[in-house]
Amino acid sequence: MRSPVLPLTWHLTRSAGRRGLQSHLLAAGAAAVGSFLLLVMVAVSLGAGTRADHTTWRTPDAVPAKDATAVQVTTTTYVRQEPVTVVNLAQRPDREQTPAPPGLSGFPKPGQVYVSPALAELLHKLPAGQLADRFPKTKTYGTLGAAALASPDELVAVVGRAPGDAAVAKTAGEQNYYDDGLTKRAPVSGFADTKASVFTGADQGTVLLGVVLLVMPVVVLASAAGRLGAARREQRLAALRLAGATPRQILAMTAAESAGVGAAGALAGALAYTALLPALAALPYGVGGWYTGQLWVGLPWLAAVVAAVTALITVSAVTMLRKVATSPLGVAQQADPRRTRAIRLLLFVAVLLYIWATTGQGGQLKTQQLLALLGLFYGAFWLFGPWVVDRLGRIVGRRAKRPATLLAARRLSDDPRGAWRTVSGLVLAGFVAGFFSVSSLGSEGPSHEGQVAVITANAADARHTAAEARTALHRAGVTATVSVTSEDDFDSLLSGVDGVIADVPGGQERIDTAVTALTPLGSGRYPFTQAYVSAPDDTITARVATVSTATLVLSFLVAAASAGLTAAANVLDRRRVYGLLRLAGTPLEVLDRARVRETVIPLAVLAGGTTAMGAFGAMQLNKAAGTTINTSGAVELVICLAVGALAMLAAITASRPLLRKVTAGPAQTAD
Amino acid sequence: MSTVLAGYGLVKKYGSTTALAGVDVEVRERDSLAIMGPSGSGKSTLLHTLAGIIRPDGGQVLLRGERSEMGVPPAEGWGRIDRLGENRLSALRRKRFGFVFQFGQLLPELPAEENVALPLMLEGVPRGKAVERARRWFAPLGLEGLEGRRPGQLSGGQAQRVAIARALAVEPDVVFADEPTGALDQNTSAEVIRLLTSVTRASGAALVMVTHDADVAAHCDRVLHVRDGRISNYSQYTVA
Ligand SMILES: Nc1ncnc2c1ncn2[C@@H]1O[C@H](COP(=O)(O)OP(=O)(O)OP(=O)(O)O)[C@@H](O)[C@H]1O
Ligand SMILES: [Mg+2]
Numbered sequence: 001m002r003s004p005v006l007p008l009t010w011h012l013t014r015s016a017g018r019r020g021l022q023s024h025l026l027a028a029g030a031a032a033v034g035s036f037l038l039l040v041m042v043a044v045s046l047g048a049g050t051r052a053d054h055t056t057w058r059t060p061d062a063v064p065a066k067d068a069t070a071v072q073v074t075t076t077t078y079v080r081q082e083p084v085t086v087v088n089l090a091q092r093p094d095r096e097q098t099p100a101p102p103g104l105s106g107f108p109k110p111g112q113v114y115v116s117p118a119l120a121e122l123l124h125k126l127p128a129g130q131l132a133d134r135f136p137k138t139k140t141y142g143t144l145g146a147a148a149l150a151s152p153d154e155l156v157a158v159v160g161r162a163p164g165d166a167a168v169a170k171t172a173g174e175q176n177y178y179d180d181g182l183t184k185r186a187p188v189s190g191f192a193d194t195k196a197s198v199f200t201g202a203d204q205g206t207v208l209l210g211v212v213l214l215v216m217p218v219v220v221l222a223s224a225a226g227r228l229g230a231a232r233r234e235q236r237l238a239a240l241r242l243a244g245a246t247p248r249q250i251l252a253m254t255a256a257e258s259a260g261v262g263a264a265g266a267l268a269g270a271l272a273y274t275a276l277l278p279a280l281a282a283l284p285y286g287v288g289g290w291y292t293g294q295l296w297v298g299l300p301w302l303a304a305v306v307a308a309v310t311a312l313i314t315v316s317a318v319t320m321l322r323k324v325a326t327s328p329l330g331v332a333q334q335a336d337p338r339r340t341r342a343i344r345l346l347l348f349v350a351v352l353l354y355i356w357a358t359t360g361q362g363g364q365l366k367t368q369q370l371l372a373l374l375g376l377f378y379g380a381f382w383l384f385g386p387w388v389v390d391r392l393g394r395i396v397g398r399r400a401k402r403p404a405t406l407l408a409a410r411r412l413s414d415d416p417r418g419a420w421r422t423v424s425g426l427v428l429a430g431f432v433a434g435f436f437s438v439s440s441l442g443s444e445g446p447s448h449e450g451q452v453a454v455i456t457a458n459a460a461d462a463r464h465t466a467a468e469a470r471t472a473l474h475r476a477g478v479t480a481t482v483s484v485t486s487e488d489d490f491d492s493l494l495s496g497v498d499g500v501i502a503d504v505p506g507g508q509e510r511i512d513t514a515v516t517a518l519t520p521l522g523s524g525r526y527p528f529t530q531a532y533v534s535a536p537d538d539t540i541t542a543r544v545a546t547v548s549t550a551t552l553v554l555s556f557l558v559a560a561a562s563a564g565l566t567a568a569a570n571v572l573d574r575r576r577v578y579g580l581l582r583l584a585g586t587p588l589e590v591l592d593r594a595r596v597r598e599t600v601i602p603l604a605v606l607a608g609g610t611t612a613m614g615a616f617g618a619m620q621l622n623k624a625a626g627t628t629i630n631t632s633g634a635v636e637l638v639i640c641l642a643v644g645a646l647a648m649l650a651a652i653t654a655s656r657p658l659l660r661k662v663t664a665g666p667a668q669t670a671d
Numbered sequence: 672m673s674t675v676l677a678g679y680g681l682v683k684k685y686g687s688t689t690a691l692a693g694v695d696v697e698v699r700e701r702d703s704l705a706i707m708g709p710s711g712s713g714k715s716t717l718l719h720t721l722a723g724i725i726r727p728d729g730g731q732v733l734l735r736g737e738r739s740e741m742g743v744p745p746a747e748g749w750g751r752i753d754r755l756g757e758n759r760l761s762a763l764r765r766k767r768f769g770f771v772f773q774f775g776q777l778l779p780e781l782p783a784e785e786n787v788a789l790p791l792m793l794e795g796v797p798r799g800k801a802v803e804r805a806r807r808w809f810a811p812l813g814l815e816g817l818e819g820r821r822p823g824q825l826s827g828g829q830a831q832r833v834a835i836a837r838a839l840a841v842e843p844d845v846v847f848a849d850e851p852t853g854a855l856d857q858n859t860s861a862e863v864i865r866l867l868t869s870v871t872r873a874s875g876a877a878l879v880m881v882t883h884d885a886d887v888a889a890h891c892d893r894v895l896h897v898r899d900g901r902i903s904n905y906s907q908y909t910v911a
Contacts, residue, residue: 400798401797401798402792403789403792403793406781406785406789406792406798407778407780407781410778410780410781410785411780413780414779414780415780576775577775577776577777577778577779580770580772580775580776581776581778582761583722583724583764583770583772584764584765584768584769584770584776584790584838585761585762585763585764585765585766585768585790585793586761586765586789586790586793587758587761587765587793590793665725666715666719666724666725
């Protein structure tokens with residue numbers, strides 16, 4: 001190694017002093033946070049897919065009758081509002097032995113009941129009359145292995161049945177509109193099925209939605225970290241130039257140094273991710289917590305993320321310095337403010353119109369389409385944001401009366417892209433959160449809480465079953481009003497299907513008892529409740545709510561961190577002019593207020609604006625759907641935004657002591 | 672000519688280094704004073720002490736027209752400024768002094784006229800008026816037409832002239848300049864110094880300037896030579 005670049009870099013890095021060390025540590029910290037978050041995002045995206053794959057065996061795909069070796073009926077029953085997936089399996093006597101389902105060592109024999117660990121616990125905890133009696137009586141339950149489960153918290157039972165059992169009969173699998181994804185019967189010859197359960201199928205798509213929104217804020221954070229050492233490097237650049245180093249060598253040194261710092265940070269983040277895997281796995285999403293292995297991204301991903309974060313920081317540091325290295329005085333001079341053109345507005349409007357046209361036609365969009373649209377929307381915002389910041393800077397600049405406002409406004413139109421980067425994460429998160437918190441997506445609609453429904457073959461059967469139901473409920477100690485529904489009676493859970501409805505007052509335990517007591521009357525089908533009917537809609541709504549909350553909170557944290565870093569970097573970059581202004585008697589508070597306003601003005605206008613836009617869009621949707629807005633959601637949103645904005649201000653204010661320190665005294669040349 | 676600012680017996684120590692070892696200076700109205708001396712002799716320290724930027728360890732700095740602090744009334748109409756608190760000093764520097772530094776004192780995103788108007792706005796002058804008053808300095812300093820330019824779009828000499836306009840905008844009693852042309856070439860330097868001294872004198876302010884350059888010092892009424900924190904020589908020029 002004959003090039004002096006690396007040894008010299010090492011020497012200079014070590015002798016950079018305390019301020020230098022601090023900025024290295026800060027940059028490495030930001031890199032660590034960035035790589036940690038990116039890894040978590042990758043982990044959850046991949047994990048959500050893996051976990052859904054573990055549920056595909058439950059939804060049977062029919063095979064031709066001549067190949068079938070068994071009958072599988074998968075159904076869902078609710079206890080304490082939680083879904084329990086019950087897989088009934090019956091070997092056909094005249095056929096070959098069916099292979100074992102995942103998580104079991106053999107195909108279950110009639111009467112055998114295997115349960116997931118979480119279900120075993122619940123069976124132990126709840127009285128038999130509320131849960132255990134829904135399954136065949138057995139002395140011991142077998143345990144379902146992890147291969148059969150998406151999450152250690154999932155409630156799943158595999159029940160072996162005799163071929164003639166009602167639970168695997170044709171009637172048990174008769175489909176109704178509300179059974180979609182929850183109950184299905186098919187002749188099978190194995191478990192190589194492809195359709196994920198309703199409870200996990202939407203997980204990955206929703207996570208990706210959040211990932212699309214979070215990636216940019218994390219990238220912004222990493223590049224803010226790259227800027228941190230800029231001021232110090234500029235000085236060193238000047239010194240090295242005098243000593244005869246070429247700009248290329250200087251850039252190489254900067255690249256080596258920032259890559260070293262970035263890689264150290266990114267590795268630390270990767271280590272933190274690895275060490276925290278068990279804790280991360282405990283965080284519930286959808287059906288529950290995770291198996292640790294599901295969240296392990298594997299070494300290639302780990303390496304890729306570390307490399308990407310390192311590259312981001314290096315590129316950002318080198319581009320910062322290149323501007324200086326190429327200017328003759330070795331001073332960052334930005335002669336022309338970077339103007340933004342109105343074409344950005346046009347493009348933005350065009351994209352919005354396009355999105356409006358695509359989504360306005362009604363009909364369901366596929367996840368990919370939705371993601372593509374979201375990506376497009378996001379891209380449009382990245383075009384639009386700097387333009388708005390620029391306009392805002394000019395308008396405020398024209399009107400400003402106080403020096404601090406004027407300084408802030410001029411900074412905005414001087415570098416609209418930089419100002420936009422700082423607030424972009426919050427602005428976009430605000431839009432999404434505004435949309436989802438106010439819209440009440442599918443949570444509306446007729447609700448029949450407290451009803452337990454039993455389907456019967458016809459009206460005559462229904463009357464007979466009603467009598468039995470009264471006896472069964474009485475015996476179980478549940479007071480309920482039992483009625484028979486007819487084909488033109490739509491105002492019940494059954495809405496037009498022949499059957500019996502029991503209105504059970506007195507809370508969840510009563511309902512669970514009623515469901516258990518009525519189970520024998522369903523001719524192989526479990527009685528069901530409101531939770532069953534609204535499961536598909538509720539699942540999507542819940543996933544979207546979780547993801548948008550998590551996205552909002554993480555965006556806030558990341559945005560606050562990058563705002564803080566940028567503010568600190570700005571103070572260091574401009575310490576000469578700030579210091580000289582202070583010497584000349586400019587109150588530090590004015591400079592400080594200007595720094596805060598520089599972020600607050602675009603934040604208030606843009607984040608406020610987009611959040612309102614999201615909320616408005618959601619309200620329009622709700623109006624179209626004839627539902628009311630979700631007021632508590634709106635309140636939560638406002639609180640969330642307020643807290644986030646405060647966190648951001650706190651992060652900016654954190655560099656106030658730094659500002660005081662670097663501008664103190666007449667020595668304005670020291671780092 | 673009466674004295675407007677004076678330092679008596681000024682002492683400043685940094686650890687074992689004695690930057691000022693008892694200096695007496697008087698700055699008179701419309702006077703221009705150059706401070707010369709070798710590097711490290713204490714020139715900047717003297718300027719900063721007189722300007723209320725650093726506090727001397729010994730001696731007094733007196734400014735005419737300041738209210739006296741309790742217990743230290745040196746003379747009628749004079750105030751001791753070397754014992755003031757940071758906020759009062761800061762306000763004093765803003766109102767009564769102007770500063771021109773070597774480079775990099777203008778805010779890069781503000782147009783020249785707003786850089787000049789900033790100290791006025793800090794004093795509570797409404798923006799429109801402040802900008803209008805700022806513009807008046809552009810013609811005398813040969814800056815016509817550059818009002819809307821930002822510092823990055825100005826040459827080094829132009830930027831220093833804008834800095835001079837800013838120092839003069841508040842109509843200070845004293846302008847302090849620490850190597851104001853240290854970053855400029857010979858010809859530009861001469862022009863900037865000519866304007867600095869003449870426009871300052873015309874405005875009625877006194878000028879205290881640190882310089883290495885005898886040609887620069889020659890534009891001033893008096894030259895003070897500093898060596899090892901003491902005044903070693905004192906010369907007076909007569910300027911026509
Ligand atoms: N903040 C400080 N801490 C310690 N020593 C200082 C400090 N400021 C100045 N000195 C010392 O005080 C002495 C006088 O410094 P000063 O800056 O006044 O010199 P100067 O005449 O302006 O030099 P130059 O022509 O190089 O600017 C020098 O020895 C310097 O090292
Ligand atoms: Mg000096």
